[in-house]
Amino acid sequence: MFGKKHFTFQDIPDLSGKVAIVTGANTGVGYITARELARKNAHVFVASRSKERGEGAVEKIKKETGNEQVEYLQLDLVSLKNVKQSAENFLAKNLPLHILVNNAGIMATAWTLTEDGIQDQFGVNHVGHFLFTQTLLPKIEASAPSRIVNVSSLAHTGAPPAGIEFDKINQEDAQPTFQRYSVSKLANILYANSLAKRLEGKEVYVNSIHPGFVKTELTRGIIDKYGIIARIGLSVANLFAKSPDDGALTQLYAATSPEIVEKNYRGMYFVPFGEIGTKTAQAQDDELAEKLWKYTEDLVNEKLRA
Template identity: 40%
Template sequence: MFSSDGWAADSVPDQSGQTVIVTGANSGLGFEATKVLAGKGAHVVLACRSVERGEDARDSIREEFPAASLSVRELDLASLASIRSFAETFTDEYDSLDILCNNAGVMAIPRQETEDGFEMQFGVNHLGHFALTGLLLDTLESTSGQARVVTHSSGAHERGRIDFDDLHSEDSYAKWGAYGQSKLANLLFAYELDRRLNDAGSNVLSTACHPGYADTNLQRRGPEQSGSRLRLAGMKLANFVLAQSAEAGALPLLYAATDESIEGGEYVGPGGFVNMRGTPEIQQSNERSRDEETAERLWTVSEEQTGVKYNL
C-alpha cells in the first residue's frame, strides 16, 4: 500500500490555470480545501447553498491570500432545479473544469426530505452529486489534460447497505443507517463512474476519499436539529478528544484532487490511528463498495430519479 509520508498542504502542486468547483466550500473540509487550492493559484468556484456564507468564506480566504481567484455561486444539492441552474450558469461562463470536488454533505440528521421528495442524506450526499457530475461531464471532458472528479465518502460506508426496496427510508428510518447508505452510494458511484469513463476512453478520472475523523460542524448538525443538548455535548467532547483538525481532514481530498500519482478508482484516507487521522494514503474500501452489480443498479436508479443521463 502506498503511503504519502509527510504529504501536507504544502505538497499540493502549483494550480495556476486550473478551474475547480468545491461543493460546500463555505465551511469545514470544503473551506480548508478551497483555501489551499486558491493559495496554490487555482480559480475556485465556491458552490454553496448560502451565497452569504459563501461570500464570508471568500472574504476570509482573501485575508490570507489577497490575490486568490474565487467566485461564489448558489448550489442547493437538495434541489434538482438548483443543481441544473448552477450547472447551466457554470457552463455558460466557463469552458473548462479541471477538478470537481463533490464534498458537501449532511450527517445523521432527523429524517427530512429534499425539495424533490428524496430522503435528505441520500438526496444531498449521493443523488445531488450524481446529478451535478452528470450535468458537468461535457465540460470536464472538454478540458485539456486529465480532469478529475473527487467524491467525498466516509468510513461510515462500512456500515452502509443500499436498500433498493426503501431507498428513501419511508418505511423505516435510522439516521446513522441512512448516512452509511449515502456514503456507500458515494463510493459505488465514484468507482462505477471511473469504469464507465475508462470504457468510453474519456480523459476524466474519478476517485474517492474520506477525511477520517475531522473536527467540523458536520457532527454538530444532527444533535442541534434533534434538540439534544446531551448528544451535542458528547459530540463536542469526542471532537476535542479524538478528532484531527479540519485542515488535516482536508488533506485526503487535496491529495486525491491534485497529486500526480493518483489513478482512477482509488480511495484515499488518513493512514494513522485506525484511519481516523494522519497523512493521506491509498486505502481499500469494503467489498460492498466494489460490488459492480449493485453499482450498475444504483446508477440506473439514480438516472431515473434525477432525470440526468450521462453522455458516455
C-alpha cells in the first residue's frame, strides 16, 4: 500500500549522547523503537506501567544491543498523579531529553474510567501523554535540538464530523468504543499541531505518525470486549499486518531522521515508512486544536487539585 520503504533501521544516525524516553516500550512497536534507539547508542528510558515487564524489556534490550544505558521509568497513564511523578522522577536525574516518543496506548476497550474519572481511551492515549509531555517540556526545550513524536493512527479518520464532542467524552453510551478510540487518536494529532505552533522558532520538532496496521498487543482491548469473534477476525487480519519492526519505522523516522530538521518538519503527520500523510479536515482544524488544549489543560489542573 505504501510502496518502497523511505526509511529503515540502517538510516537511523548515531545517537551517542542523546537521551530518549519511549512510553509503552515494554512490548510491541514501543519495544522495537526503544531497542533501535539503544542500538544506535542513545540512553533510553523504557516508560511503562508494569515494573516486571518494563525491567524485563530493559534487560532484553541491553542483551540485544550491548548498550548498558537503558533504564526503566515507571509510568501509569491511568493516574495523572503518577504521570506527573514519573516525569518529575526523570527530571530529578538531571539528564537532558532529546527524544520523547509518546507511543503507549489502548484501543477499543470496554467502557472504563481512569483513576481520575476520565474515559480510559481519551485519558490514557491523550490526557496522560499531554501531562507527561508538558511536565518534561522545559527539559526538552533546554536540550534542543530535540524531537517529540505522538503516535496516532489512521483511525483518526473515524472521529465524528465535529471531531471531538467534548460533552460526550465521559458519556458511557454516547459513542461506540471504536469511535472513542478514533477521537483519542485525533487528539494526538491536534495536540502535536498545537505544540508545534507554540514551539515555532525553537529547535524542538513535534510531529505525529500512523504506524500502519501492526500485529501487537494493542488489539487486546478488542478481544476483551468482543471475545471469540474478535479473536477469529484478528487472526485473519493479522495475516496482512505489519511486523512490530516495520511498525516502528515511522516513529523512528520522526524521532531520528536528519530530514526532519533539514526540511523543518513541524506539525506533520507521517505514514509508513516516513512518508507525509494526509490529515482529515478535523485534524487540521486550528480552532478545534486550541479548544482541545484548553479543555485538557483545565481537566488536568482540576484532577491534580482533587
